[in-house]
Amino acid sequence: MSQDQVPEIVVDRLPLYLRMLEFLKKEDKAITSSQELADRLGLSSAQIRKDLSYFGGFGKQGTGYAIDYLIKQLRQILHVDRVWDVALIGAGDLGRALAHYQGFEQQGFRLVAIFDNAPKKIGTAVGDLHVQDMAELPRLVREKTIRVAILAVPADAAATVAAKLVELGICAILNYAPITLNVPPNVRVYHIDPVIGLQNMAYYL
Amino acid sequence: MSQDQVPEIVVDRLPLYLRMLEFLKKEDKAITSSQELADRLGLSSAQIRKDLSYFGGFGKQGTGYAIDYLIKQLRQILHVDRVWDVALIGAGDLGRALAHYQGFEQQGFRLVAIFDNAPKKIGTAVGDLHVQDMAELPRLVREKTIRVAILAVPADAAATVAAKLVELGICAILNYAPITLNVPPNVRVYHIDPVIGLQNMAYYL
DNA sequence: TAGATTGTTAATCGATTAACAATC
DNA sequence: TAGATTGTTAATCGATTAACAATC
Numbered sequence: 001m002s003q004d005q006v007p008e009i010v011v012d013r014l015p016l017y018l019r020m021l022e023f024l025k026k027e028d029k030a031i032t033s034s035q036e037l038a039d040r041l042g043l044s045s046a047q048i049r050k051d052l053s054y055f056g057g058f059g060k061q062g063t064g065y066a067i068d069y070l071i072k073q074l075r076q077i078l079h080v081d082r083v084w085d086v087a088l089i090g091a092g093d094l095g096r097a098l099a100h101y102q103g104f105e106q107q108g109f110r111l112v113a114i115f116d117n118a119p120k121k122i123g124t125a126v127g128d129l130h131v132q133d134m135a136e137l138p139r140l141v142r143e144k145t146i147r148v149a150i151l152a153v154p155a156d157a158a159a160t161v162a163a164k165l166v167e168l169g170i171c172a173i174l175n176y177a178p179i180t181l182n183v184p185p186n187v188r189v190y191h192i193d194p195v196i197g198l199q200n201m202a203y204y205l
Numbered sequence: 206m207s208q209d210q211v212p213e214i215v216v217d218r219l220p221l222y223l224r225m226l227e228f229l230k231k232e233d234k235a236i237t238s239s240q241e242l243a244d245r246l247g248l249s250s251a252q253i254r255k256d257l258s259y260f261g262g263f264g265k266q267g268t269g270y271a272i273d274y275l276i277k278q279l280r281q282i283l284h285v286d287r288v289w290d291v292a293l294i295g296a297g298d299l300g301r302a303l304a305h306y307q308g309f310e311q312q313g314f315r316l317v318a319i320f321d322n323a324p325k326k327i328g329t330a331v332g333d334l335h336v337q338d339m340a341e342l343p344r345l346v347r348e349k350t351i352r353v354a355i356l357a358v359p360a361d362a363a364a365t366v367a368a369k370l371v372e373l374g375i376c377a378i379l380n381y382a383p384i385t386l387n388v389p390p391n392v393r394v395y396h397i398d399p400v401i402g403l404q405n406m407a408y409y410l
Numbered sequence: 411t412a413g414a415t416t417g418t419t420a421a422t423c424g425a426t427t428a429a430c431a432a433t434c
Numbered sequence: 435t436a437g438a439t440t441g442t443t444a445a446t447c448g449a450t451t452a453a454c455a456a457t458c
Contacts, residue, residue: 097298190402197395
């Protein structure tokens, strides 16, 4: 099925399904059902079956879904059956925390470079990487054909850096800066902001 | 209007409106319109007017919305016209990055304690705070009547710690651990996971 | 076979949008 | 007054769910 026939809200749930399947696999399960997934994720089983049906029939009536097989299929669908090189912009506390995070690689992403413009930080080690000058960004992006970036710079620098990323051909930005980025429609932004989450929950307090 | 008549998806957007209004205020604007907000946020103006209308009429026909007034109203609606004390669990890289983040306080939240169970970390300084033993958590939560927690511990510890938080009466958890937490329906969880964001965008690559 | 669970359809439910009277 | 923009209604659109035939 062609990509843009799938509602975005369905795509939003696929990574959650994938994560849950990998969790069940770690529990040494081999088979699951739409009902089990639904219970664990707080959704309805019909929704899970419908979501999956946009991409094909991955289960067996009477049995359910083979976890390994469904993981493999979801990885293909999400394009994480390969590893994407990622540029990390910003070597502050947050940038360093992200650089140390071990969970990216097995989920389809590898940090290949970390950048900052503070002379003091350039050259210092962060995990396996060394902080590079922002001036090196265009060369690295070109050489490694990087299409994904993580933006972990202060709010006042974010708009400028984002424009630069777009100019260099980055088409997916994981944005940790607390501002709404303005990018062309062909560039995806996924925004992570703890304050938004806290304020959301505060409504219900 | 009573709280549970407002769709969750509307509440999800309110913090975004608030953040954008504060951004416009920083640009020295005093007045805005549903159209301007919509353009900046990539939504429709009708949606913004409808969302706000769940809570009251905050604008003036022919003029728009007074930014300061609407900020004040949204803060009240979201219950961030006060400051909530927050417990931060986990003093790893991520915990430290969060502890150093300066943006919480003016948005309604103040980190009042940071906990870890690693003897090496206990007592060390992180920003203005000193890392405390997890054993102190119950006392602190009780003494300060803390209702909000940020969970920044490794995946394998998250379920246990979350259960503890629930037991202590925490009712909002900002979860940075890459697992789906199982909590009672009266407890809110807002999940932040960079991998979910990256995988989501990878679908469109 | 009996029991279980999928994939799919049609019905329901709910969210978004278009349109406009009200009014600043 | 003329122009602009709100708040609200009704229509549209799209997502979720219920139900069940198919089938393992």
